[in-house]
Amino acid sequence: MDMYDNRTTFAADDDGVVVVIGSGAGGGTLANELAQKGVDVVLLEAGGLHTTDEFIADEWPSFSQLAWTDTRTTTGDWRVARDFPNLPAWICKAVGGTTVHWAGASLRIEPHEFRARSTYGDLAGATLRDWPLSADDLASYYDTAEKKLNVTRTNGLPGLPANNNFKVMHAGATRLGYETCHTGRMAINSVNKDGRNHCMQRGFCFQGCRYAAKWSTLYTEIPAALQTGRVELRTRVHVARIEHDDNDRVTGVVYFDADGRERRQAARVAAVAGNSIETPRLLLNSESSRFPNGLANGSDQVGRNYMRHTTGTVWGVFDKPVEMYKGTTMAGIVQDEARHDPKRGFVGGYEMETISLGLPFMAAFFNPGGWGRGFTEAMEQYRHMAGMWLVGEDMPQADNRVTLSSEARDAFGLPVANVHYTDHANDVAMREHAYTRGAAIYEAAGATRTYRTPPYPSTHNLGTCRMSERAADGVCNGHGQSHELANLFISDGSQFTTSAAENPTLTIVTLAIRQADYIAERMRARAI
Amino acid sequence: MSDHAVSRRAFLRAGGAVLTGTLASTSGVLALIAPSTSWALELEALDAHQAATVLQFTRHVFPHDRLDDAVYALVVKDLDAGAAEDPTTRRMLTDAVRRLDEASGGEWLSRSAAEQFVQVQAMEATPFFAKVHSTAVVSLYDNDMAFAHFGYPGRKGDPGYIHRGFNDLHWLPDPPDGASGPVPETA
Ligand SMILES: Cc1cc2nc3c(=O)[nH]c(=O)nc-3n(C[C@H](O)[C@H](O)[C@H](O)COP(=O)(O)OP(=O)(O)OC[C@H]3O[C@@H](n4cnc5c(N)ncnc54)[C@H](O)[C@@H]3O)c2cc1C
Numbered sequence: 001m002d003m004y005d006n007r008t009t010f011a012a013d014d015d016g017v018v019v020v021i022g023s024g025a026g027g028g029t030l031a032n033e034l035a036q037k038g039v040d041v042v043l044l045e046a047g048g049l050h051t052t053d054e055f056i057a058d059e060w061p062s063f064s065q066l067a068w069t070d071t072r073t074t075t076g077d078w079r080v081a082r083d084f085p086n087l088p089a090w091i092c093k094a095v096g097g098t099t100v101h102w103a104g105a106s107l108r109i110e111p112h113e114f115r116a117r118s119t120y121g122d123l124a125g126a127t128l129r130d131w132p133l134s135a136d137d138l139a140s141y142y143d144t145a146e147k148k149l150n151v152t153r154t155n156g157l158p159g160l161p162a163n164n165n166f167k168v169m170h171a172g173a174t175r176l177g178y179e180t181c182h183t184g185r186m187a188i189n190s191v192n193k194d195g196r197n198h199c200m201q202r203g204f205c206f207q208g209c210r211y212a213a214k215w216s217t218l219y220t221e222i223p224a225a226l227q228t229g230r231v232e233l234r235t236r237v238h239v240a241r242i243e244h245d246d247n248d249r250v251t252g253v254v255y256f257d258a259d260g261r262e263r264r265q266a267a268r269v270a271a272v273a274g275n276s277i278e279t280p281r282l283l284l285n286s287e288s289s290r291f292p293n294g295l296a297n298g299s300d301q302v303g304r305n306y307m308r309h310t311t312g313t314v315w316g317v318f319d320k321p322v323e324m325y326k327g328t329t330m331a332g333i334v335q336d337e338a339r340h341d342p343k344r345g346f347v348g349g350y351e352m353e354t355i356s357l358g359l360p361f362m363a364a365f366f367n368p369g370g371w372g373r374g375f376t377e378a379m380e381q382y383r384h385m386a387g388m389w390l391v392g393e394d395m396p397q398a399d400n401r402v403t404l405s406s407e408a409r410d411a412f413g414l415p416v417a418n419v420h421y422t423d424h425a426n427d428v429a430m431r432e433h434a435y436t437r438g439a440a441i442y443e444a445a446g447a448t449r450t451y452r453t454p455p456y457p458s459t460h461n462l463g464t465c466r467m468s469e470r471a472a473d474g475v476c477n478g479h480g481q482s483h484e485l486a487n488l489f490i491s492d493g494s495q496f497t498t499s500a501a502e503n504p505t506l507t508i509v510t511l512a513i514r515q516a517d518y519i520a521e522r523m524r525a526r527a528i
Numbered sequence: 529m530s531d532h533a534v535s536r537r538a539f540l541r542a543g544g545a546v547l548t549g550t551l552a553s554t555s556g557v558l559a560l561i562a563p564s565t566s567w568a569l570e571l572e573a574l575d576a577h578q579a580a581t582v583l584q585f586t587r588h589v590f591p592h593d594r595l596d597d598a599v600y601a602l603v604v605k606d607l608d609a610g611a612a613e614d615p616t617t618r619r620m621l622t623d624a625v626r627r628l629d630e631a632s633g634g635e636w637l638s639r640s641a642a643e644q645f646v647q648v649q650a651m652e653a654t655p656f657f658a659k660v661h662s663t664a665v666v667s668l669y670d671n672d673m674a675f676a677h678f679g680y681p682g683r684k685g686d687p688g689y690i691h692r693g694f695n696d697l698h699w700l701p702d703p704p705d706g707a708s709g710p711v712p713e714t715a
């Protein structure tokens with residue numbers, strides 16, 4: 001039997017199942033964790049199944065194969081709205097979700113970041129809140145998640161060996177006096193483990209890891225879930241809406257199958273993990289007479305507080321070749337600026353992580369819209385460039401939000417998501433600081449010239465159904481459970497109350513593991 | 529009429545033409561991977577003059593002096609294919625070429641590079657410029673000839689660089705063990 005064959009199927013009217021929508025970091029993990037506890041799960045994924053042997057080591061063809069390219073629209077001041085008006089985010093539509101494309105950086109959110117409002121104070125224009133949970137609540141779940149992902153530099157696993165791109169970062173950072181600089185905590189096997197190969201330093205981490213060295217739900221959680229015989233995976237099915245009864249209980253979900261036929265799956269519980277743009281879109285498209293503003297949206301918070309991290313890229317050009325594309329894409333990190341230190345002119349902090357792009361993506365993203373000698377002189381330096389990505393906490397703002405487009409419709413006639421984003425003054429100050437420090441690192445390593453690249457379409461999408469202590473401030477509680485419908489759960493990065501500086505996926509996985517415990521316990525107690 | 533001309537006319541659409549060129553250098557990397565030193569692009573919608581004009585225009589938008597015309601011809605190929613599919617695109621391209629020539633009081637192509645560039649700049653806000661730009665930023669940098677020119681191995685890296693120089697930079701000190709990690713022995 002193939003590792004992706006369903007060992008079980010559930011009837012459409014089987015209302016004993018948990019329906020999980022989306023098979024990425026949140027949904028794929030939740031489905032497996034529930035199945036391991038004996039819960040029956042129907043896992044619905046809009047994308048198709050692409051196994052490691054199908055991955056393409058070529059950026060554009062790979063993007064066409066795996067990325068979400070269905071229309072979305074954009075508004076707001078962010079440059080993405082001008083350069084990529086229909087591509088606000090870089091997200092996958094495939095079994096495994098964006099864990100197929102992700103780079104693997106796996107950092108815990110710091111204790112003070114869970115208390116963002118208390119730590120940073122009241123910032124004009126920002127809707128900062130403390131999370132309804134603490135670092136202590138998550139500590140043991142973080143442990144489990146790090147073991148699951150084989151995160152390097154945890155549990156006795158070695159770090160990954162330094163590649164050329166990291167050598168440049170390390171040399172510059174050390175000369176500037178930065179102290180926490182290493183090859184990162186990566187969800188990439190540094191040794192053979194769990195039947196998966198160690199990293200072969202391919203450098204196509206963003207195109208899917210052919211060696212399955214990098215953790216993805218595609219070849220870990222999902223096959224493990226199917227193996228239990230308790231999970232049915234349905235691919236190429238797009239969930240259109242979630243239905244409920246008069247007692248505010250979810251009763252099932254309606255979706256379009258691969259042939260465009262409308263289907264319904266009954267559900268005891270529904271868990272939404274479509275990533276922070278599709279998750280609020282689905283709730284907003286599920287409006288009903290009881291929930292006229294969208295399901296679970298009595299607070300009017302669904303879609304609001306959209307966060308994408310304060311990002312940017314710095315490239316350093318050197319006399320001698322770097323060949324940054326050789327080896328892991330995120331090959332190392334500088335963490336000294338991740339602290340909260342308002343003396344720098346902003347609250348929160350940022351990480352500096354190496355990045356590399358292949359030539360095709362370099363041309364597309366280096367300076368979108370750029371042309372002429374300035375552009376081509378930079379491209380000519382490609383082999384001599386080192387790259388780093390800056391990723392820091394961005395401020396939640398009520399008007400940065402996902403709404404339904406009033407005009408654009410998808411293939412099924414459903415309104416598509418519009419993504420509106422404008423930087424907060426704190427974001428602008430942080431980005432400027434980060435660009436300056438990033439350039440200083442490369443100059444210390446001997447760069448003859450540095451370049452700044454503006455933020456890419458969002459790879460980190462957060463906050464659009466956030467967890468909150470008070471129902472009026474958010475959409476779900478600290479377990480991702482809707483404040484209004486007890487058997488509706490938010491299971492992805494939409495739950496984040498604030499963005500924190502760290503790459504989000506380890507926390508998404510951690511919350512999913514914890515949520516599975518909670519759902520199984522509530523089901524046993526017949527509370528849901 | 530020669531057989532050759534007849535078959536060529538039968539093969540190409542009415543108004544079709546061929547854009548040809550010769551590799552500027554027979555010693556560079558390109559000569560190693562190109563099937564022959566001369567190349568020909570069969571056009572579907574543009575005539576040879578229009579194609580040559582668009583090629584030169586693209587050279588102004590993305591000027592890489594040592595990048596061969598053969599690579600820029602890939603951009604023309606994509607634009608020409610777009611024009612063959614869509615009459616609006618075709619009109620946009622042919623109108624732009626006519627406007628360039630009119631503004632030059634003859635053939636824009638016969639003007640000096642500096643004079644040509646003035647016209648390119650003047651067109652920056654036009655849909656034609658946007659079309660050339662958005663096509664070229666993909667086509668120009670996403671092919672084996674460009675990869676060879678810029679020094680990007682592309683798919684050749686697919687097996688992994690673990691034994692092929694992922695850490696071969698020696699002009700800076702190596703990070704200490706604590707900051708790095710061991711190269712797996714089984715590799
Ligand atoms: C290039 C890149 C690099 C990254 N690197 C890192 C990194 O180093 N570290 C890190 O922490 N994070 C990284 N990320 C981010 C990381 O991938 C995401 O945080 C994570 O995958 C989000 O998990 P998720 O479960 O919310 O959504 P996803 O993993 O995106 O999964 C959502 C799934 O839901 C499906 N879906 C959506 N709507 C529907 C619907 N209506 N019906 C059915 N299915 C639906 C989608 O098709 C998709 O498969 C990176 C992302 C990118 C693009």
Ligand code: SF4
Nearest residue numbers: 199200202203205209
């Ligand atoms: S560099 Fe390592 S993790 Fe990335 S694709 Fe290659 S083998 Fe996989």
